[in-house]
Amino acid sequence: MRTSLVIANWKLNGDAELLKSFAEHFHQSEIQQHIGVAICPPAVYLKTADVLLNAIGVKVGGQNCSEFEQGAYTGEISAQMLADSGCRYVLIGHSERRALFAESDAVMAGKVQQAQAAGLTPVLCIGETLEQREAGELEQVIEQQLSSACKEVDFENLVIAYEPVWAIGTGKTATPAQAQDVHRLIRNWVATKAPEAAQKIQILYGGSVKADNATELFSQADIDGGLIGGASLDTEQFAAICQAANVKKDS
Template sequence: MRQTLVIANWKLNGNTALLKTMAEHFHHVDIQEQVDVVICPPAVYLKTAAVLFEPTGIKLGGQNCSEHGSGAFTGEISAEMLSDIGCSYVIIGHSERRAIFAESNEMIAGKIKQAQKGKLCPVLCVGETLAEREANDVESVIREQLETALVDADFDNLVIAYEPVWAIGTGKTATPEQAQEVHKMIRDWVAKKAPESAQKIQILYGGSVKADNASTLFHQADIDGGLIGGASLDTEQFDAICKAAKDI
């Protein structure tokens, strides 16, 4: 059985007060044996988070890393730096990075390589826009994202997150059946590339997951948890999502 995984992506949100509130809450909540939980605050808060969350067993992740290991790249953060301050995961290829910061599949492949070299587990985000879905291009778009980004990847140290771009921050959510269909397609693709990893790899859903839809989504056969955006900024709602994952 695959362990359920819930990742909080705070994006450009949060502060020290929220970290303290959430750490205090989860200090008294025992979910770690049934579900893996990862918090990805803005990079400036990672060291503080490492101290606050250490008693909870919750792991830390970066929201991004450089495709470079070191050098004259002002403002960049390397995978090894994230690992050095206590991160175990890093989100790579989020749709906002692709759309707003023009990250290509090739650049994302470089980041995957750096993350695994730096002993981090990359969380590769893939997904289609509304136009691509309406044109029936979902499978071809996601297959291209996977093929290019994971060309040299270690599938035993990898998480994939399916995030339909049209459902991120919009309040819209793919139906459980729509999400399951794409998750199965991704797992089938992995089975062709790395057969021994296909049934072990965690594939997450990331598209407006909330407390009231988490359980239905997580009960789908190939959905192993969620990459949570806005709802992860609300301690009670994020706790409810984690509990839904625990009950799978």
């Protein structure tokens, strides 16, 4: 049985007060003792998150890392720096990084390798646009993104997050059946590269996940939790999503 995992991606939102609110809530609920829970705040709050969250079992993650280990790369943050700041996870390849900052598939491989070398678990984000889905290119796009990023990768220390681009921040959500189909596709692809890891790897769904749709999404066989955007800024709603993942674990 795979352990469920729910990750909050705060993007360019949140502050130290929100971290304190989350710490207080999860200190009381202790749901993180039953499933994996992680918060990815803006980088300037990572040390605060380390102090407040790691002590109560909520993991901390970075929203991005450099493909470079060190050097003259102003503004970049290395995977090792994230690890030194108390991070356990790092998001790689989020569609906003790909679309807004022109990060290519080729860049993802370097980032995944840097993350694993630093002892972090990379959370590789993949997903198709609406145009690609409607053109029948979904399978090709997903497999290309996986193939490009997963070079010399340790599948035993990898999380994959499927986020259909058309469902991120739009209020639209893939149906549970649509999401399950792609999650199965991803797991089958991993099986061709690392058969033993395929049934253990956590594959998360992201894309307008909320408290009222999380249970049905997480009930699917190959969906192991979620990468949560907007709803992760609300303590109560994020906690409800975590509870839905916990129900999946128990079922």
